[in-house]
Amino acid sequence: MPLDAEESPLSTRLGALNKQYETQSAPDILEKALTGFGRTALVSSFGADAVVLLHMVAGIAPQTPILFIDTMMLFPETLAYQRYLAQRLNLTNLRIIGPDQAYLACLDPSDSLHQRDPNACCALRKTKPLAKALLGFDSWITGRKRFQSTSRADLKIFESDDQNRFKINPLAGWIAKDLQAYRLRHDLPAHPLLAKGYPSIGCAPCTTSVQPGEEARAGRWRGVVKIECGIHFINGQAKPLSPPIEEKKEKA
Numbered sequence: 001m002p003l004d005a006e007e008s009p010l011s012t013r014l015g016a017l018n019k020q021y022e023t024q025s026a027p028d029i030l031e032k033a034l035t036g037f038g039r040t041a042l043v044s045s046f047g048a049d050a051v052v053l054l055h056m057v058a059g060i061a062p063q064t065p066i067l068f069i070d071t072m073m074l075f076p077e078t079l080a081y082q083r084y085l086a087q088r089l090n091l092t093n094l095r096i097i098g099p100d101q102a103y104l105a106c107l108d109p110s111d112s113l114h115q116r117d118p119n120a121c122c123a124l125r126k127t128k129p130l131a132k133a134l135l136g137f138d139s140w141i142t143g144r145k146r147f148q149s150t151s152r153a154d155l156k157i158f159e160s161d162d163q164n165r166f167k168i169n170p171l172a173g174w175i176a177k178d179l180q181a182y183r184l185r186h187d188l189p190a191h192p193l194l195a196k197g198y199p200s201i202g203c204a205p206c207t208t209s210v211q212p213g214e215e216a217r218a219g220r221w222r223g224v225v226k227i228e229c230g231i232h233f234i235n236g237q238a239k240p241l242s243p244p245i246e247e248k249k250e251k252a
């Protein structure tokens with residue numbers, strides 16, 4: 001058997017966990033995530049659906065570190081929502097991380113790198129700050145869901161990242177209706193841009209609203225061949241990122 005076809009102990013464990021937890025509830029998965037994988041952080045964008053996972057974590061283990069990446073390019077609505085939720089949910093271990101100021105001044109002094117090279121911009125403002133912040137953790141939790149896009153359709157509940165840390169997606173199987181029902185049941189405020197047609201919310205220059213029938217993430221990097229910021233790796237492999245800017249329609 002070729003080497004790459006052999007199962008590592010990690011992939012065997014991931015397979016067993018995914019089999020065991022696929023039909024379990026998000027709170028049960030989250031409880032396992034918060035107690036069974038060493039030092040764990042929740043990484044939250046405080047975006048369209050973030051309040052659901054934040055509320056669950058606040059109920060199960062309120063001391064959990066919550067990492068929020070302020071890229072310094074976010075919508076003002078996101079920043080206001082983040083401040084409001086931190087207070088409302090009593091998020092006592094919120095850690096706001098962001099780009100290194102010296103690198104920022106050197107590499108993107110005019111805040112225009114996203115126009116020329118969105119991958120470099122995401123690396124500077126998101127991926128590298130998060131990689132640094134995750135150094136002290138054994139595992140992390142994300143709010144990604146399968147329904148958000150074709151590229152996430154096969155999302156597993158348990159994955160590993162490029163550092164062999166566990167990466168856990170308790171809401172992988174949820175759909176928009178589940179999120180809304182949870183918000184209503186717990187009287188949680190929605191992100192203000194959700195009602196304006198933004199079912200997925202990232203940085204302001206790289207996010208548009210979506211039309212009925214479009215995928216939830218269709219407004220992220222619209223017109224550019226880029227689907228993920230680079231934060232998300234699947235079992236050690238980076239999700240595809242963009243070559244130099246190119247129209248999506250040219251690729252089709």
Ligand code: SF4
Nearest residue numbers: 114118121122203206
């Ligand atoms: S989403 Fe856009 S502005 Fe934000 S870090 Fe990535 S390229 Fe830069």
